[in-house]
Amino acid sequence: MRIVYKSSEDASPILKFILSAVFALLLCGCCLPSFGSIGHFAFQISTAAVLSLICTAVFFILFKGSLKIIADGSTVFLLVMLLIAIYEQIKAQMAMEKPFSEGWLYTFYYDKPLTVAVVWGTVFLIVLVLRLFLPYTDNYSEFRSDFTLFLRRASKGFIIFYAFVLLYCFVLQRSPQTQSGVNLIPFNMIMTYISSSTSLYERLFYFTGNFLCFFPFGFLFKVFKKDRDILKTVLLPIVLSLLIEVSQFLLKNGNLDVDDVLLNSLGFYVGYFICIAFDKIRQLITKSEEKSIFN
Numbered sequence: 001m002r003i004v005y006k007s008s009e010d011a012s013p014i015l016k017f018i019l020s021a022v023f024a025l026l027l028c029g030c031c032l033p034s035f036g037s038i039g040h041f042a043f044q045i046s047t048a049a050v051l052s053l054i055c056t057a058v059f060f061i062l063f064k065g066s067l068k069i070i071a072d073g074s075t076v077f078l079l080v081m082l083l084i085a086i087y088e089q090i091k092a093q094m095a096m097e098k099p100f101s102e103g104w105l106y107t108f109y110y111d112k113p114l115t116v117a118v119v120w121g122t123v124f125l126i127v128l129v130l131r132l133f134l135p136y137t138d139n140y141s142e143f144r145s146d147f148t149l150f151l152r153r154a155s156k157g158f159i160i161f162y163a164f165v166l167l168y169c170f171v172l173q174r175s176p177q178t179q180s181g182v183n184l185i186p187f188n189m190i191m192t193y194i195s196s197s198t199s200l201y202e203r204l205f206y207f208t209g210n211f212l213c214f215f216p217f218g219f220l221f222k223v224f225k226k227d228r229d230i231l232k233t234v235l236l237p238i239v240l241s242l243l244i245e246v247s248q249f250l251l252k253n254g255n256l257d258v259d260d261v262l263l264n265s266l267g268f269y270v271g272y273f274i275c276i277a278f279d280k281i282r283q284l285i286t287k288s289e290e291k292s293i294f295n
């Protein structure tokens with residue numbers, strides 16, 4: 001018996017809206033164990049990934065042709081997380097004696113945005129892997145069509161969330177300092193963190209945070225930027241990361257650190273080449289009948 005993917009186009013708009021909302025709420029629930037376990041990095045990441053994997057698998061099994069529903073639900077999930085962040089920030093400000101008089105308060109540490117990104121990223125990865133390994137037959141023509149829509153919708157939602165997180169983490173939440181430090185010696189800060197007595201949790205966040213900061217940017221840049229200039233691609237993450245570092249130095253809300261630029265750029269390049277690897281694997285699977293899954 002051949003399995004045929006059937007699109008959800010025949011489902012009523014109300015039913016699709018309800019299912020998308022349910023999926024979004026389930027993804028929100030996937031964040032709760034991590035949010036309640038600050039300081040336990042491995043547990044935070046693993047629970048977020050495993051729970052979102054289970055939710056996505058259940059939706060694929062129970063609701064045939066649910067790719068568009070998953071796309072909308074994952075985007076709504078990100079919107080809900082952003083609204084919660086804004087609400088918590090306003091609530092914290094209003095609790096002050098003089099609300100909004102001292103700029104944005106330090107409401108969230110990096111682990112909560114990272115948890116949200118892990119949940120969304122797990123859903124995104126599951127869909128990518130399915131698209132990567134499904135046979136190139138007419139049985140899955142509708143899945144390929146729905147995947148293109150999923151890619152567009154889910155990516156747009158993530159880009160909005162991603163831009164907000166970068167703005168929050170690198171500008172809004174950082175308090176002005178009397179002066180900013182400067183490190184222009186490559187690998188100096190990296191080696192300092194490796195050999196320091198700071199907690200493993202802080203060290204992991206230093207490396208994973210700076211690496212993952214530009215990872216999705218590199219991946220999505222390769223997906224949507226078809227005409228590429230190699231030199232511009234190489235220089236882009238370096239220039240953008242330098243702009244962030246210089247802005248932190250000038251605004252005195254962070255340090256100018258060349259190692260941050262190195263880790264940011266490495267994350268970008270890894271994301272970029274993983275996207276290339278997906279297409280190369282697809283070409284092998286289909287014997288070059290299909291060149292890319294991102295067209």
